[in-house]
Amino acid sequence: MVVNVKTTPTLETTRVAPSQAAAVACDAPSQLFIGGQWVAAKGGRTFDVIDPSTADAIATVCDADIPDAMAAVEAAEKAAAAWKATPPRRRSDVLMKCFHLLLEQAEWLARLITVENGKALADARSEVAYAAEFFRWYAEEAVRSPGEFGPAPSGANQIIVSHEPIGIAVLVTPWNFPAAMATRKIAPALAAGCTCILKPAAETPLTALAIGELMRQAGVPAGVVNIVTTKRAGPVVSAMLHDKRVRKLSFTGSTGVGRILLREAADQVVSCSMELGGNAPFIVFDDADLETAVAGAMVAKMRNGGEACTAANRFYIQKRILADFTRRFAEEMAALKVGPGLAADKQLGPLITEAAVAKVDRLVEDAVAKGARLVTGGSRLSGEGFFYLPTVLANVSADAEILREEIFGPVAPIIAFDTEDEVVELANDTEYGLVSYVFSRDLKRALAVAGRLESGMVGINRGVVSDAAAPFGGMKQSGLGREGSHHGMLEYLETKYIAAAW
Numbered sequence: 390m391v392v393n394v395k396t397t398p399t400l401e402t403t404r405v406a407p408s409q410a411a412a413v414a415c416d417a418p419s420q421l422f423i424g425g426q427w428v429a430a431k432g433g434r435t436f437d438v439i440d441p442s443t444a445d446a447i448a449t450v451c452d453a454d455i456p457d458a459m460a461a462v463e464a465a466e467k468a469a470a471a472w473k474a475t476p477p478r479r480r481s482d483v484l485m486k487c488f489h490l491l492l493e494q495a496e497w498l499a500r501l502i503t504v505e506n507g508k509a510l511a512d513a514r515s516e517v518a519y520a521a522e523f524f525r526w527y528a529e530e531a532v533r534s535p536g537e538f539g540p541a542p543s544g545a546n547q548i549i550v551s552h553e554p555i556g557i558a559v560l561v562t563p564w565n566f567p568a569a570m571a572t573r574k575i576a577p578a579l580a581a582g583c584t585c586i587l588k589p590a591a592e593t594p595l596t597a598l599a600i601g602e603l604m605r606q607a608g609v610p611a612g613v614v615n616i617v618t619t620k621r622a623g624p625v626v627s628a629m630l631h632d633k634r635v636r637k638l639s640f641t642g643s644t645g646v647g648r649i650l651l652r653e654a655a656d657q658v659v660s661c662s663m664e665l666g667g668n669a670p671f672i673v674f675d676d677a678d679l680e681t682a683v684a685g686a687m688v689a690k691m692r693n694g695g696e697a698c699t700a701a702n703r704f705y706i707q708k709r710i711l712a713d714f715t716r717r718f719a720e721e722m723a724a725l726k727v728g729p730g731l732a733a734d735k736q737l738g739p740l741i742t743e744a745a746v747a748k749v750d751r752l753v754e755d756a757v758a759k760g761a762r763l764v765t766g767g768s769r770l771s772g773e774g775f776f777y778l779p780t781v782l783a784n785v786s787a788d789a790e791i792l793r794e795e796i797f798g799p800v801a802p803i804i805a806f807d808t809e810d811e812v813v814e815l816a817n818d819t820e821y822g823l824v825s826y827v828f829s830r831d832l833k834r835a836l837a838v839a840g841r842l843e844s845g846m847v848g849i850n851r852g853v854v855s856d857a858a859a860p861f862g863g864m865k866q867s868g869l870g871r872e873g874s875h876h877g878m879l880e881y882l883e884t885k886y887i888a889a890a891w
């Protein structure tokens with residue numbers, strides 16, 4: 390039933406010159422950004438940034454410890470009153486300037502993302518456009534803080550509801566979208582009138598620092614945005630969350646670390662927004678347009694090389710179209726050009742680390758050991774860098790770990806199904822609930838299924854849902870709160886109710 394597509398590793402040994410990656414990286418700042426100044430870590434320590442396509446060190450950045458984090462909180466506190474009092478229109482203008490500056494520097498930023506994250510340049514360019522969009526959206530949102538006014542039912546008073554900035558926000562971001570995850574948090578925080586401290590992932594600090602510099606050039610006042618790079622995420626973030634001046638945590642990353650941070654935040658009852666892991670089902674009914682479904686599958690799986698919490702993790706295909714879908718999808722996967730992200734013709738770069746490759750490999754081996762059939766791919770590439778071949782697995786058995794764990798790599802497990810009830814039950818059988826994808830020409834059915842899926846987002850006949858104008862977030866253990874759209878700004882606002890009589 391399933392057609393085997395011959396797999397030939399497509400990595401060409403021509404690596405991008407190491408000096409080329411280092412040259413891109415050396416234009417980025419490398420110090421901590423605190424109180425509007427670039428400063429060294431108080432302890433004088435630094436750490437290396439690695440190019441995942443070669444495993445070479447391409448830059449060195451400052452390694453902050455708790456005293457540096459406290460200095461950042463101090464700077465955010467000093468700037469807080471003035472930023473809160475800054476008219477929304479002015480805040481909006483500054484954010485719009487950030488949008489334009491990001492776009493002016495788009496090509497350099499994209500290359501910087503590629504050299505420290507590894508993703509193909511086309512993915513990096515899309516990320517920069519996506520990242521910039523958060524500045525534009527929240528520049529427009531900054532001037533639309535909502536309020537309410539009306540009589541209490543008793544007639545004794547008026548009910549006035551307004552919003553005010555929640556306070557200093559600590560923003561912890563992952564390496565997979567080093568620009569977009571930073572701007573998706575910084576932009577609404579600033580639009581709401583909050584000051585913040587960004588703690589980017591240790592794998593990808595350069596992009597965050599570069600965005601800090603662009604924000605400085607755009608006129609963001611000193612202390613409104615602070616950036617602390619560190620190899621000691623645990624103690625550094627914990628110290629900030631135990632400082633009474635910090636009132637907000639926004640985190641994107643694994644569910645495991647999310648749980649730790651929820652516990653840390655509990656001590657000072659810090660408000661938490663959590664964007665955690667996913668295990669997205671990708672459902673194709675047999676009335677779907679096959680071309681649309683395969684194109685959707687390529688995007689849902691391979692956007693960002695599969696390193697996205699939104700990545701399709703389980704492909705449920707209705708039996709009548711199983712063979713066709715698998716063949717066409719596997720052919721497209723096998724045709725992807727794998728290699729260093731900076732190389733112009735490459736569509737799939739390396740994974741982020743050796744550990745990530747080992748995890749993907751373990752999941753594939755476990756699935757095959759439990760009876761899955763390798764349709765294409767199924768191995769890492771020998772040689773330098775953290776490359777894994779685009780992989781399709783058919784007949785994946787229900788007990789395979791790959792159906793339970795977030796893959797975070799270019800691997801697509803396929804499972805057949807018969808009925809709508811069966812596939813809804815399978816799709817919901819996970820502790821995650823971030824996003825689901827449904828393909829069918831019958832919109833009534835697709836909407837009904839979307840309503841039954843336990844996920845915060847559903848793509849219908851579409852393999853990507855991410856949009857600065859839409860509320861991004863999950864149900865169950867995929868997270869708390871929403872980012873993007875006007876919902877995202879509410880995460881940085883306190884609601885104040887005044888009972889007023891006169």
Ligand SMILES: NC(=O)C1=CN([C@@H]2O[C@H](COP(=O)(O)OP(=O)(O)OC[C@H]3O[C@@H](n4cnc5c(N)ncnc54)[C@H](OP(=O)(O)O)[C@@H]3O)[C@@H](O)[C@H]2O)C=CC1
Nearest residue numbers: 562563589590591622623626642643646665666698795797
């Ligand atoms: N939902 C999502 O978007 C993401 C999900 N993941 C999932 O997580 C897996 C592992 O990736 P990984 O990079 O380890 O993700 P993590 O959740 O460990 O990292 C995300 C961020 O949290 C920071 N962090 C890690 N531990 C702590 C801590 N104890 N206290 C405070 N901050 C902390 C990291 O800093 P540092 O880099 O210094 O460790 C990074 O800035 C992936 O394979 C994927 O499945 C990963 C990234 C994003």
Ligand SMILES: O=C(O)CCCC(=O)O
Nearest residue numbers: 565566696697698699855
């Ligand atoms: O994968 C993630 O870390 C979340 C961001 C993905 C997106 O916004 O599309």
